[in-house]
Amino acid sequence: MTAPIIDLLSRCGVSLPRDGTAWQRLVVLNNVGLLPGDGSDTELQENRGFNMLVVDGAGVATHFCKWRATPSDASISDSVVARLSRSPALRAVVPETWVVRTDEIVGEVSRYLHGDLLSEIIGDMDPVQMRDALVAIVESWEQARTSIVQLEPSVIVDASDAAFIEAAGDALVELRHAGCPQRDLDILATALVDAGVVPHAPQHGDLWPRNILRVNGSWVVLDFEFFARVQVPLYDACHLARTVWDARPTQRTAHPTWIDELLSGSAESHAYKHVLMSAAARLGLTPPQAGGALAFYVVDFAARIHRRSCSDFAPYLAEARRLAQWIAGGRRPEDLLLLSQ
């Protein structure tokens, strides 16, 4: 009895016992949606499927796999992952990975790296430690991202600059459907228009604490499922800072939204601002571009959460509205990043 998954794993060079005990080596995790799905909604389909841990006979994980529905077109992340797995220069930041697919499912199979997930250690860091860790992660990832672009120039969808308002068009429509008042949407749209344009820069797209691993003192980035879907620079740094805030419950209870945290003047807020501003400086972004990227992120992330039909969407909508209300007071998004705020 050979399961479809076992056949696919063997194509990645994963060796499993042939004595009928291979099933004991496969642990299903995060089973959050039926495969192959029903094609009803793109964003929801992308999140259907399950993850899997391949373990050896001693209980040591050897591979981590993500199984998702096969997209109708060959996704850009497939070719990137294949290239990455052949690039020794990137192995320090990106685990060795294979992609296998059938007509129904596609698997991203990575060699398992033993280390500490950022999500498990971030809560114990003080604001300075957190700031230094996030700066190191963003720097390390930026270097890897630059190498990826050199290896695979096609990941940049357009050589011309991207207008923030165009990039956020679908997200603003989604937020309108989600019940965001038109007045708030108009304020956000105006801020995005004012922020102007920015060079396209492919982003990881899901750089959050469960996709970052500390291995022997270095930071490794996992999961390239959404790579290059977002092409607005600073998105990854914003997402990392925002989701780290989520992972620090003592901070979450102190402020209703991440925007309120940034406005609080706390040591924590200074750490987030430092991470974002140092990343923006390295990328050569002007303050209005950095502010535009932050506003784009807040709008886009809230819309992504809504598309996924998440039950806990309200805080993300509240965040977008809080940003709109703050801008309505005569400020610009980039003012949020000033340490004096």
Place this chain on the structure above:
Amino acid sequence: MSSSVAPATTAANWLWIAGPARRERGLIVADSADKWIPSLQYHLREVEQQSLESFVKGLPFPDGHFDCVLLPGVVGAWKGLARGTSARAMCATAILECRRVLRSGGVLLLSGRNPLWYTSPSVPDFALRRALSRAGFTTIREYFAEPSDTDPQSMIPACRSAAVAYERQERPTRGRAPRLLARLGLHAAAYPATVMLAFA
């Protein structure tokens, strides 16, 4: 970020790891199968449903008719299902009947509350396995499921090595009790739900 996605019909993803050779006809025997049928319909061309009462008269299908048969919610609950008979007799009858309607190479799924978690084994694990073996099932695989068998977000093979790896991955710094149980080889008491796959 996938952890906060709204619950979907995940209950049939086990077919990817179980691998029945053919995926044409399926039968689910349960009084309430709403959570299972939509997901099974993605994988199987035809899905039939019967109530548990139908074991009394026998399932109204010819021998070897189905590629897979599901008996959700029965493990740990045989006592409550036994109507006018003992839990063990109910278990044996149901399994024999499921085997009859399964074709050779087909798979039977049984799921429910992990009796060791709830410390209420109406039919002990060894008796269930013996009933499966006597009915002609040649291979039996047991998984633990979290948080439940109808929403198995995690499926952990019932062996120490898998449980240890799972705990290391999912609960590296919290949930000491399951981690300790896994390390001590007492993983069978560490999870609330169970899923068994028996191959004909």
